[in-house]
Every structure is written in C-alpha cells, then in structure tokens.
Amino acid sequence: MEYKKQYLYLKFERFWHWAQMLLVLLLALTGFEIHGNLTLIGFENAVRIHNAAAWTFMGLAVVSIFWMIVSGQYINFIPTTKKLKEQVRYYTSGIFKGMPHPTHKELYNKLNPLQRLTYAGLLFLIFPVQIITGLAYMYFRYPQNPVDADGLMVAVLLHTLGSFLVVAFVIVHVYMTTTGNTITSNLKAMISGYEREAAGKKDDADHPKEEVNDQTK
Amino acid sequence: MKSLLEKIISFLVVIVLPVLVIYFTIHFGLKRNDPPKREIELRSQQQPKVDHSEFAILQQNFTDPRKVTEACLSCHNKRDDELMISTHWLWEREVELPGKGLVKIGKKHINNNFCTGPLGNNGSCMRCHIGYGWEDHNFDFNNPNNIDCLVCHDKTDTYFKQKGMAGWPATPATANEEFKVPDYNYVAQNVGHPDRSNCGVCHFYGGGGNNVKHGDLEEALNNTTRKVDVHMGVDGPDMTCVDCHITERHNIKGRSYSVSASNDNRISCENCHTSRPHNDKILDFHYNKIACQTCHIPVYAKVNGTVMYWDWSKAGLKDADGNGYKEYDADHNYSYLSIKGRFVYDDHVKPDYLWFNGLANHNIMDDSITHVPVQINTLYGDYRDPNAKIWPVKIHRGKQAYDPVTGKLLTMKLFAHNKGEGAFWEDLDWETAIKLGMETYGREWSGKYDFVETEVYWPLNHMVSVKEETLSCTDCHTRSPKGRLAKLNDFYLPGRDYSKAVDYSGFAVIIIALLGVIIHAIKRMF
Known part of the structure; x- marks a missing residue:
C-alpha cells in the first residue's frame, strides 16, 4: 500500500499538547489528593502544586489562544455537524468492519467533526468552568464578598464535577489515539508532527476547508 | 540531515520543554518564604525610670498596707481614678446583651459553673480583688486607700494576700507558716511593671486551684x-x-x-x-x-x-x-x-x-x-x-x-x-x-x-x-471523623467535604468511559 506523509502538528501545537497533558495529569493527581481520594505527596504539597499548575495552565492557555489566532489554527476547533453522523457511524460500526475513516486529516482540518465537538466542549465549557471555579476557590474568602454566594459550595461542586469529566475525557482520548491508520500512528503524529495516511483517498469536496497558505511549517 | 534535525526539534518540543514547564511549576509551587523576623520593644525590657528605694516616703515604718497605697498615690496622683473605674476594682461592667438590653455583667453579676458566684464568699473570693477588705457590701469602693497597689506591682515575690482574708495580707495577728506579714518597706521600694507571677497569683488560680478555669x-x-x-x-x-x-x-x-x-x-x-x-x-x-x-x-x-x-x-x-x-x-x-x-x-x-x-x-x-x-x-x-x-x-x-x-x-x-x-x-x-x-x-x-x-x-x-x-x-482538611473541624459543619471545607451526588456520578462517568473503551477495543479485535 502506498503511504503519504503529511505534516499535521506544528511545533507549538505539539509542545502545547504535551505540556497540557502533563499539567492535566498534575492537576488531576493533586486535585484528587486535595479532594481526599488519593494520598501521594501530602495535602499541603498537593495544594501548592495544584495552585501553581493552575497558573501555568492558565498562562499556557493565554499563549495558546494567541498562537491559535495568529497561526490561523483556531479553524480546527470550530465545531461542525458536517459528516458528524458518518463519523459516529464509523466509530460505532464501521471501525469493527475495517471500513475506511469517513474523514481525513490535513493541516487546517486535522480534527474530525466528533473531535471538533468534543474539544470545543472541553476548551469552551469545561476548561473555562474549571478556571473560573478554581479562581473562586483561590480568592473567594467571605461568603458576602465580593458577591454573596453563600460559600464555595456551588463553585466547588462544579470544579469537582469538571475534574471527573476531564478524567473521563482523558480515558476516551487516549483510547481514541489507537483508532488511526495503525494503533500508534496518531500518537506518532503528535510526536513527530507527521502522520502517515493511505494515499489516494482524498475527497475534499465534503470538507469544510480554508484556503490558507501554510507558512508556519 | 533534515530528518535528524526534525527529530531533535521533536524531542525538544515534545519532551524537554513540557518537562521544563512542569519542573518550574513544581519548583515555584513548593517554594516557601520564611516569615519575617520582628523586633518588638517589650514593656518588660524597659528600665525603671526611678529608684523607688531613694524616696523618703517609702522609708517610713509601714504597718498598714493602706498607708503604702497612700504613699504611692502621693506621687502617682490620679492613678486611683483610673483604677477605681476598672473591672479589676469594680468586678462589674455595663454592656448591651442581645435580648437583655443594657445590663451589668462582670464577676459580681453573672453566674458561673465553678463556685457559682463570689458574693457571700467574699473572704475567699475577694482575695483576688485588687483592694483591701471587701468583706461584705459595706466595702468602700470610693476610698482610694483601699486599693492594693502592691499585689500587681511587687517585684520581690514576697508580697501576698492571705487566704480567706478578703484581700488583706497577713497581719501579726493572722500570720502563719504560709503567710507572713509582708516587709512593706522592702516591697514598696521594689515596685515596677507586673511580672507573670503578679498577674498569675489570681489569673492562674481562678476557680480554687491551679489552672482550674x-x-x-x-x-x-x-x-x-x-x-x-x-x-x-x-x-x-x-x-x-x-x-x-x-x-x-x-x-x-x-x-x-x-x-x-x-x-x-x-x-x-x-x-x-x-x-x-x-x-x-x-x-x-x-x-x-x-x-x-x-x-x-x-x-x-x-x-x-x-x-x-x-x-x-x-x-x-x-x-x-x-x-x-x-x-x-x-x-x-x-x-x-x-x-x-x-x-x-x-x-x-x-x-x-x-x-x-x-x-x-x-x-x-x-x-x-x-x-x-x-x-x-x-x-x-x-x-x-x-x-x-x-x-x-x-x-x-x-x-x-x-x-x-x-x-x-x-x-x-x-x-x-x-x-x-x-x-x-x-x-x-x-x-x-x-x-x-x-x-x-x-x-x-x-x-x-x-x-x-x-x-x-x-x-x-x-x-x-x-x-x-x-x-x-x-x-x-481530612475526611476523618477525628478531624479538628469535624463538628463545624456550616461551610464547605476542602479535603473534608464532598457531595455524594457529585462524586458518585463522577466515578460513574469514569467507569462508563473505561467500560466503553474496553468493550470497543474488544470488538475491534474480534
């Protein structure tokens, strides 16, 4: 079979992905220790590292948003319903029959419709909720000040719920990396930037695609 | 060559930089500052401004402690006014209490669950009054000579009010092994800021014994x-x-x-x-x-x-x-x-x-x-x-x-x-x-x-x-029922509290995700 090597993940993106992965891991481990589910490095260290990791996470988020806008790569995260059904059908049945992926990746269209929805949910809903409730956790000291929120209850429960959802996402996300052309091709792509894809299966016609010159490569 | 360069770059962006980010996050996260050291000038370190032993008025032959007070007040004038409005003297104060309005409280007026209340037990309780002879309701709260200056200001540790004597020190008639007649000249010539033992003689023994209260x-x-x-x-x-x-x-x-x-x-x-x-x-x-x-x-x-x-x-x-x-x-x-x-x-x-x-x-x-x-x-x-x-x-x-x-x-x-x-x-x-x-x-x-x-x-x-x-x-911050704040439950305490609904549904979501990927993986294999 003939393969085509395609450059998908830019340097910053790969850095962002792996730094974020480590940060999420760190936040999850320390967070669940603070919550009382784990005992690893002690409550105090967990709190200190959780707070520091939260700040790094937010810093990285700001840099990434800037980079996404400047590089035009934000385009990948705009949700679409195009081919969503086909994608769902592929994961729920096609994949078991060895059918080909209904979509294929390219630099400015590297996420399938299901990914776009999931990542949008993560980036625009769960992460912001985690950040806002986390900041409330850090700075909200009086029940009446600056707003009368009757304590931290709501913020804290949302933050906890969000963290469970992030863990669930990580489980599915890691598993989904094995659904590429080979078990490891997605993982390798996130390391080297290049993904091997079976050639000659392009059907751009159905893809929401932006004509942007790739100058970041 | 290009391939090697790309590998190095991948190594940098995929491993080195993210690990550095984590390293610095943990490093600065765990960094602790030392609390500042403070230099405070303490009252107890102040040197006395005068030598009381040089004053002729304190060299007279005292037999009555009220004469000592009179001598003190002859220089420290108006101090009696300050003392006679103090709680140490009056054992009462007026305050506004919720549901009760303006009332008198203080030792004299409130119940306690030690010896129930001082009045009627004056001989014993009033040993800790800063006066001489509050034996009954006839005590004159307006006579400044009734103030006991020495019990607070004695620096010799030799001046004591006698047990059961309503604030009086021992007299030749009452002196015994435990309580001797104070050497008033020695005590009066060695006065100063109160030490721990001056305050402690009452505040350590309240309730009838050491550390009772x-x-x-x-x-x-x-x-x-x-x-x-x-x-x-x-x-x-x-x-x-x-x-x-x-x-x-x-x-x-x-x-x-x-x-x-x-x-x-x-x-x-x-x-x-x-x-x-x-x-x-x-x-x-x-x-x-x-x-x-x-x-x-x-x-x-x-x-x-x-x-x-x-x-x-x-x-x-x-x-x-x-x-x-x-x-x-x-x-x-x-x-x-x-x-x-x-x-x-x-x-x-x-x-x-x-x-x-x-x-x-x-x-x-x-x-x-x-x-x-x-x-x-x-x-x-x-x-x-x-x-x-x-x-x-x-x-x-x-x-x-x-x-x-x-x-x-x-x-x-x-x-x-x-x-x-x-x-x-x-x-x-x-x-x-x-x-x-x-x-x-x-x-x-x-x-x-x-x-x-x-x-x-x-x-x-x-x-x-x-x-x-x-x-x-x-x-x-612990779920243990032995936690110090286990009983103080009107707020959310991280590490102690959690919502069963949130946690159980959270774990359910994680289990469903795990089961989902396992079943999916098995189906892909067969």
Whole structure:
C-alpha cells in the first residue's frame, strides 16, 4: 500500500499538547489528593502544586489562544455537524468492519467533526468552568464578598464535577489515539508532527476547508 | 540531515520543554518564604525610670498596707481614678446583651459553673480583688486607700494576700507558716511593671486551684520553656503578661469572655505579627477565617491538668465518721471533694472549635433556663459572619444547683471562717448554703433545688506552640471523623467535604468511559 506523509502538528501545537497533558495529569493527581481520594505527596504539597499548575495552565492557555489566532489554527476547533453522523457511524460500526475513516486529516482540518465537538466542549465549557471555579476557590474568602454566594459550595461542586469529566475525557482520548491508520500512528503524529495516511483517498469536496497558505511549517 | 534535525526539534518540543514547564511549576509551587523576623520593644525590657528605694516616703515604718497605697498615690496622683473605674476594682461592667438590653455583667453579676458566684464568699473570693477588705457590701469602693497597689506591682515575690482574708495580707495577728506579714518597706521600694507571677497569683488560680478555669493559664508559666509557651518561655523572648496586655492608664487590654461581652479593647496577634504573618499566600489566606490561635494552640493544659467537668450534685457526701473527704485521680488531681463535688481533670487537651466574632452573651442572675445544657456564656458567630473566625475554645462542663420552680441557677454560700455559719464548705448543708447564698444576692428561692448541666466557653489565647507543633493542613482538611473541624459543619471545607451526588456520578462517568473503551477495543479485535 502506498503511504503519504503529511505534516499535521506544528511545533507549538505539539509542545502545547504535551505540556497540557502533563499539567492535566498534575492537576488531576493533586486535585484528587486535595479532594481526599488519593494520598501521594501530602495535602499541603498537593495544594501548592495544584495552585501553581493552575497558573501555568492558565498562562499556557493565554499563549495558546494567541498562537491559535495568529497561526490561523483556531479553524480546527470550530465545531461542525458536517459528516458528524458518518463519523459516529464509523466509530460505532464501521471501525469493527475495517471500513475506511469517513474523514481525513490535513493541516487546517486535522480534527474530525466528533473531535471538533468534543474539544470545543472541553476548551469552551469545561476548561473555562474549571478556571473560573478554581479562581473562586483561590480568592473567594467571605461568603458576602465580593458577591454573596453563600460559600464555595456551588463553585466547588462544579470544579469537582469538571475534574471527573476531564478524567473521563482523558480515558476516551487516549483510547481514541489507537483508532488511526495503525494503533500508534496518531500518537506518532503528535510526536513527530507527521502522520502517515493511505494515499489516494482524498475527497475534499465534503470538507469544510480554508484556503490558507501554510507558512508556519 | 533534515530528518535528524526534525527529530531533535521533536524531542525538544515534545519532551524537554513540557518537562521544563512542569519542573518550574513544581519548583515555584513548593517554594516557601520564611516569615519575617520582628523586633518588638517589650514593656518588660524597659528600665525603671526611678529608684523607688531613694524616696523618703517609702522609708517610713509601714504597718498598714493602706498607708503604702497612700504613699504611692502621693506621687502617682490620679492613678486611683483610673483604677477605681476598672473591672479589676469594680468586678462589674455595663454592656448591651442581645435580648437583655443594657445590663451589668462582670464577676459580681453573672453566674458561673465553678463556685457559682463570689458574693457571700467574699473572704475567699475577694482575695483576688485588687483592694483591701471587701468583706461584705459595706466595702468602700470610693476610698482610694483601699486599693492594693502592691499585689500587681511587687517585684520581690514576697508580697501576698492571705487566704480567706478578703484581700488583706497577713497581719501579726493572722500570720502563719504560709503567710507572713509582708516587709512593706522592702516591697514598696521594689515596685515596677507586673511580672507573670503578679498577674498569675489570681489569673492562674481562678476557680480554687491551679489552672482550674482557663486551661491555658497556670503557674507553670511563671517559669517555662518555649515548648509550653513560645512567648513566655524563659528560653525564648521571656515575655510578661503586660507585653501583650498593653496597659495605658491602668486600662489593661484584653478580654476574657467568661466575664466580657463586647468586641473592643482586645489584643490581637497582628499587633506584632501583622495580618500577613506567614509571608506565604495560602497560609495567610487562612487569616480571614481562622484565628491564629486555632493552628498555633494545638493543645492546652500543656503542663498541669485543667478542670473539664465539675459535678456539684455529688458534693456533700461524708465518710463513716461523718466528715467530708477527698479523692484523687492518677495524676494526683482531685477527682472528688465533699465540699465541691466530682471533678474530671485533663491535660494536653485538644480544644473545641467554634465560630467567634468577639461578641458574647451571659447567663445573668435573673435569667431563666431555656436550654439544657445551660450556656453560662454564649460565643457568637458563624461562617456567614464577616467578623467571625474559627477559635479554639475550652468548654468547661458542669452540673450545678438550680431552682426547679423558678428555673434559675442558684448561688451558694460556700465560705466561712467557722462551722455553723451555714457555709457549705464547713457544714456540707445544701439548704442553708443555698438560702444564705441567695440572700446575699437578694434573690428569691422557692426552697427547692435540683441540678442542671451547664457549659462555659473559654476562648484560648495562651500556650502558643512552637511552629513545629502547630496544626498541619490535614488536622482539619481530612475526611476523618477525628478531624479538628469535624463538628463545624456550616461551610464547605476542602479535603473534608464532598457531595455524594457529585462524586458518585463522577466515578460513574469514569467507569462508563473505561467500560466503553474496553468493550470497543474488544470488538475491534474480534
């Protein structure tokens, strides 16, 4: 079979992905220790590292948003319903029959419709909720000040719920990396930037695609 | 070549940089600053401005301590005015109490669950009055010569008020082994700022013995180590009471809420330590809601035991010969006294924790019992109160006589010099002791008595521990039912609290995700 090597993940993106992965891991481990589910490095260290990791996470988020806008790569995260059904059908049945992926990746269209929805949910809903409730956790000291929120209850429960959802996402996300052309091709792509894809299966016609010159490569 | 370069770049962006990000996050996350060192000029370190031994007026031949007072006031004029409006002199103060309006409280007017109340027991209780001879209601509160200057200002440790003498030191007629007639010239020529022992002679022994009442104030503090009290330890700053209880014109700062109710004239740690004492963000945030004392006084009664429970209902038992008797516990503290009842002492006690905003209420003489246990005092505050902080508190529990007809606590006559005067400590007769006790206060008694459980709350301030022994995070931030704040449930405490609904559904989502990917993977394989 003939393969085509395609450059998908830019340097910053790969850095962002792996730094974020480590940060999420760190936040999850320390967070669940603070919550009382784990005992690893002690409550105090967990709190200190959780707070520091939260700040790094937010810093990285700001840099990434800037980079996404400047590089035009934000385009990948705009949700679409195009081919969503086909994608769902592929994961729920096609994949078991060895059918080909209904979509294929390219630099400015590297996420399938299901990914776009999931990542949008993560980036625009769960992460912001985690950040806002986390900041409330850090700075909200009086029940009446600056707003009368009757304590931290709501913020804290949302933050906890969000963290469970992030863990669930990580489980599915890691598993989904094995659904590429080979078990490891997605993982390798996130390391080297290049993904091997079976050639000659392009059907751009159905893809929401932006004509942007790739100058970041 | 290009491929190698790309591999190096991939290695950098995929491993080196992310790991560096994590490294610096953890490094700066765990970085702790040292708390600032403070140089405070202590009152106790001030040198005396004059040498009192040079004053002729103090070289006269004193036989009456009131003449000493007269001599003091001849130079320190107007000091008597300051003292005669103080609580140390009046044993009363007027305050506004919730639900009671403007009332008089103070030792003279409130019930307590130790010896029930001082009036009628003047000979014994008024040994701790800063005057001479408050034997009964005839005592002249307007005569400045009745002020006892020496008991607070004696630097020789030789001046003492005699037991049972209503504030008088021993006279040639009453002197004995324990109490000798003071050498007034020697004492008067060696006066100065009060030492720990001056304050301690009353404040350590309140309730009839060492450390009976406070739990964090006792005779061991006269000569102690940093380990017991980081401020007063002689191997530390060796601070005296007045170094914190700053006194201007005989107004001594500090409030004891067993007799106080208002949030003023208090001392706070931040006077010296500032409101950001740790130089550490997370710890300093706790300042808003947690009193310093909560973490820094992990246990009280660190040397000698303190009374935790006093049951008057068992008092009055006699042995086979018809005499009162005593029993001791394993630590040689009283466990039973016929004259006082049953006791439970404890040492190295973990405090109880309450919200406290600096305001208190009190059971005053005419209050009827509404709740059992009766709250002798009530400390106010809750999580939503912006002025309230979590405080460590000694709760002294008691069982004492009340009138089941009127529902009011009863006051007793306990002390007399001789048998047959109706005092409980001499005659062990409940009826007469209550009758006389109620009469001294001018209160009505139905003639019936029973016993009711009571509680009094003492916020803790002393016996501050060395930093190595302060509470750590998980003393409170824990799911363990032994957590220090396990009972303080009006707020969400990270590490202690969680919502079962959120956690169970969260774990359910994780399990569903795991099962989902496992089933999916299996289906892909076959």
